[in-house]
Amino acid sequence: MLEFLHPGPDSKTELIETLADAEHRELIEPESRQMLEGVLRMAELSAGDAMVAAPRMDLLDIDAPYDELLHIVIDSGHSRFPVFDGSRDNIIGILLAKDLLKVQRAPGLNIRTLLRPTVFVPESKGLNELLRDFRSNRNHLAIVIDEFGNTAGLITIEDVLEEIVGEIEDEFDEQSSDTGIYTLADGSQRVAGDASIAAVNGAFDLALPDNDFDTIGGLVAHEHGRVPRRGEAVDVAGLRFTVMLTRGGAVRWFKVTRAPEPESEA
Numbered sequence: 001m002l003e004f005l006h007p008g009p010d011s012k013t014e015l016i017e018t019l020a021d022a023e024h025r026e027l028i029e030p031e032s033r034q035m036l037e038g039v040l041r042m043a044e045l046s047a048g049d050a051m052v053a054a055p056r057m058d059l060l061d062i063d064a065p066y067d068e069l070l071h072i073v074i075d076s077g078h079s080r081f082p083v084f085d086g087s088r089d090n091i092i093g094i095l096l097a098k099d100l101l102k103v104q105r106a107p108g109l110n111i112r113t114l115l116r117p118t119v120f121v122p123e124s125k126g127l128n129e130l131l132r133d134f135r136s137n138r139n140h141l142a143i144v145i146d147e148f149g150n151t152a153g154l155i156t157i158e159d160v161l162e163e164i165v166g167e168i169e170d171e172f173d174e175q176s177s178d179t180g181i182y183t184l185a186d187g188s189q190r191v192a193g194d195a196s197i198a199a200v201n202g203a204f205d206l207a208l209p210d211n212d213f214d215t216i217g218g219l220v221a222h223e224h225g226r227v228p229r230r231g232e233a234v235d236v237a238g239l240r241f242t243v244m245l246t247r248g249g250a251v252r253w254f255k256v257t258r259a260p261e262p263e264s265e266a
Contacts, residue, residue, distance in 0.1 A: 038164035048123030051144045051153035053231025059084050073097050080141045089151050091118055120145050123152050131160050193217030193251035206237050217251045235259040
């Protein structure tokens with residue numbers, strides 16, 4: 001009888017609408033609704049949807065000199081790095097930044113002995129299952145492989161959690177203002193997909209037109225012909241906009257660098 005008088009939601013869409021109504025009636029906070037919706041939507045996502053694409057992975061060469069490895073670690077600001085031997089596809093382990101410091105105290109230490117085992121997961125692995133694995137195995141990084149066994153990218157526990165709670169800032173991200181434009185540790189810029197074109201023009205000294213589009217995400221999608229996927233790059237006005245994160249069919253974050261100069265014909 002109670003179910004007849006007050007029927008509950010019959011689908012995920014109705015459940016999300018119920019959460020929105022609960023927020024409207026001030027039963028839950030907006031942040032709580034967003035996280036609950038993130039949990040629901042995460043069940044539909046796979047590792048391939050949230051991974052960092054292979055071309056954007058920061059890798060360490062096992063045969064590189066110690067100073068070169070340390071330089072990469074400091075510049076990138078990551079705490080864990082896949083290590084390859086010979087080819088970037090031949091990943092032999094994971095090196096923790098803190099473990100690399102041990103070489104300073106013992107220069108004769110072989111870096112191979114510091115490597116942690118690599119966890120490989122298929123692109124199709126669901127984020128819910130992956131999060132359970134991260135928690136139970138105490139791993140924070142996995143290498144994503146495609147159907148042919150090639151490296152497709154990597155995914156961290158932070159990537160999974162960001163699908164629930166949104167972008168997680170860390171001490172290596174410096175916010176320049178409230179415009180959605182940040183300076184990263186490597187000197188590049190991270191730009192929100194909903195940043196205004198006026199803000200981008202001001203930050204990069206450009207003159208992008210803002211008559212037809214309100215946000216930089218809309219302009220980039222127009223130039224590309226569609227909304228770019230994670231890991232894809234689009235060159236606009238001398239800048240390269242590489243997609244870092246997408247959510248809800250839109251770009252959440254771009255990494256922006258100067259586009260490489262076109263090679264001149266001999």
